[in-house]
Amino acid sequence: QVQLGESGGGLVQAGGSLRLSCAASGGTFGRYAVAWFRQAPGKEREFVAGISWSGARNTYYADFVKGRFTISRDDAKDTVYLQMNSLKPEDTAVYYCAAKVDYSIPLNNYDNWGQGTQVTVSS
Numbered sequence: 670q671v672q673l674g675e676s677g678g679g680l681v682q683a684g685g686s687l688r689l690s691c692a693a694s695g696g697t698f699g700r701y702a703v704a705w706f707r708q709a710p711g712k713e714r715e716f717v718a719g720i721s722w723s724g725a726r727n728t729y730y731a732d733f734v735k736g737r738f739t740i741s742r743d744d745a746k747d748t749v750y751l752q753m754n755s756l757k758p759e760d761t762a763v764y765y766c767a768a769k770v771d772y773s774i775p776l777n778n779y780d781n782w783g784q785g786t787q788v789t790v791s792s
Contacts, residue, residue: 670695671768671781673783674692681790684756690748693748696768707762718751737755761788
């Protein structure tokens with residue numbers, strides 16, 4: 670099992686940018702597909718973006734972040750990033766990273782989760 674820890678959240682004005690990091694330890698990170706999810710107050714957790722294992726690095730995005738968010742991975746640092754640009758108030762949520770040994774990019778059923786980082790976008 671891999672342990673995950675998110676960082677990089679904070680308060681930003683609408684139109685601004687943040688970069689979230691998901692640092693992993695305790696596993697062969699390159700084997701894992703990694704995704705970002707988010708959960709806003711009163712709403713269910715939703716998939717945001719995912720990246721496949723290090724041998725492929727395919728990416729997949731939810732429609733509501735396409736063109737604004739970019740997911741990437743640095744396997745030398747065992748870290749996945751989520752670059753978030755053109756942020757909107759509706760992007761306000763707790764963002765979680767998740768990992769699963771998989772050659773694809775699962776949209777659910779991840780078995781390793783971080784503790785989350787708060788992103789707040791003011792209007």
